[in-house]
Amino acid sequence: MNQLDTYLEKASSIAISGHIRPDGDCVGSTLAVYNYITENYPEKEVFLPLGEFLEVFDVLKSSGNVDHSYPDKAPFDLFISLDCAAKDRLDKAQKYFEAASYTLCIDHHVSNKGFADENEIQPDASSTCEVLYGLLDPAKVSRDTAMCLYTGIIHDSGVFQYSCTSSHTMEVAGKLMDYDFDFPKLIDDTFHVKTFEQNRIMGKALDDSRLYLDGRVILSTLSAQDLEDYHVQAKHLDGIVSQMRFTEGVLVSVFAYPSDEKTFKVSFRSNGPDVSVPACAFGGGGHVRAAGCSVEGTRDEVVAKILAELEKDL
Template sequence: MDDILLELEHAKKIGITGHIRPDGDCIGSCLSLYQYIKNNTNDSIVDVYLEYIPDNYNMLEGMNEINHDYQKEEEYDVFITLDCGSIDRIGKADKYFTKAKKTICIDHHISNQAFADVNHIVPDASSTCEILFGLMREEKINKSIAEALYTGIIYDTGVFKHSNTTEKTMNIAGKLICKGINFSKIIDESFYQKTYIQNQLLGRCLLESFLVLDKRCIITSVSRRDLEFYNATTKDLDGIIDQLRVTKGIQVAVFIHELDFREYKVSMRSNEIVNVSKIASFFGGGGHIKAAGFSMKGSLHDVINNVTRHIEAQLNNLEVTN
């Protein structure tokens, strides 16, 4: 972080963003770095840009200071992307990134394309928040920064149950707890707590799910009409893929939701054998070995057929060449 702060030392305007449809690690990393920079630089303007965030992250300090509309016309001295594997994943914040005098990328996605001027990518880290903890001076991490970092770590590790959890991850979590954070409340509110609408959608998705590939893959989907029926948004879909993944006997879970007419977002989770990052990269997406996603155009039937073909190839230890 000393090197990065050196880049920021003479910067009067600093911008920060994460990926589209921000999740816990994206939100936690953006808010923690925002606060850290504000606390350790003099007279710098620091702006954070993210799409709208679910209400269950409202306990984090700085939430009301995030820009959601991208209406400002700014040219930043330094613009930082966090938890974002490729430039197309920063969405509308691209206009700030391309105009910035200097760009920095901090990320842990194995598929990261090192698209910034300065890239700090650690693929074996559990989360971007874990990387940021290692870059920050521990004595300068206050309670609110610790809360944001802890939020990101528990999200990407599934509250320390995913295989990306390491001894280092647990040691960092312990140090963050020592900052006086209410870790139980953070876990409940940001990870487990669901609204009634979210529970309704989850129930519908589970009822309409089906098994393929010798019952080793589970698939379900949500249409725009479904979201309208429940008066829900894509923010209400959090947690569905993770519930599918823990189905007994499953190697891969696939959750598909409709973005627009004949356009779908595909989320995948793997338990052991399948590298879903490889599949996502094939279709222009990215992620991790056991958690990845991408967008695809076509009919729902086409999407399912394309995805399952690649999953089947890996389950049978075959290569898909086209």
């Protein structure tokens, strides 16, 4: 793929989107492109439809301009897909992709087969924001756009901790730091800070957790009543299963909460074993160290099913 400006210059209307249930990299990369275009090409029509995301990303410029209602629109000249591994993961924004005259896909998911007219997929990159930075003209990147890109990198690399972090990741992050924003505050505000309710429900989940399979598995569940009592929604439960993984001697952490009356949403984190195996056994998927699935049944049935599946591999 050429530099992004090559495609922007030829288009007068541009739509940008990313994957369903957007995370930090998805929000950061889509807002970075939105700001890059509106600041450098003010004459262009730009539209950013995307799913609802956590309030912590409201610190990023133009987060208030994101459309969550997916109205019908005339076909766009250009559609840019970011951080999205497959077309159907665009969710309701897929209709703009289908109608667009030309499409670009910028991503880092290893499973991405390249569903657009032109694709820039770098599976070794920490984040889509790291890939995206290489396609932008640094002279046209503002402080606000740099903050969006930095946010995506820190979220997908776990603040430069996960194995996806490379020396190139650090080089890009270093260049972004030169735009002179308050990076410790950005990391705190978007990555570490939890609401009072989020910390309380995490405390509840940790307090209720139990060890299984000779201490190799730590597991905790919450009920619909718990979510109601603690005034939280499913999107506020991020981080619980990751915290559980930091338990001495544990190989796998498991966290489950009800997504409807007879289904539990289950998340796995691992200190070694491939947890995409049990997740796939239930029709889910993911990565070696982080995976998820949905399991039907009561709380006790779901726990029994998961432990039986984990016992095969551990």
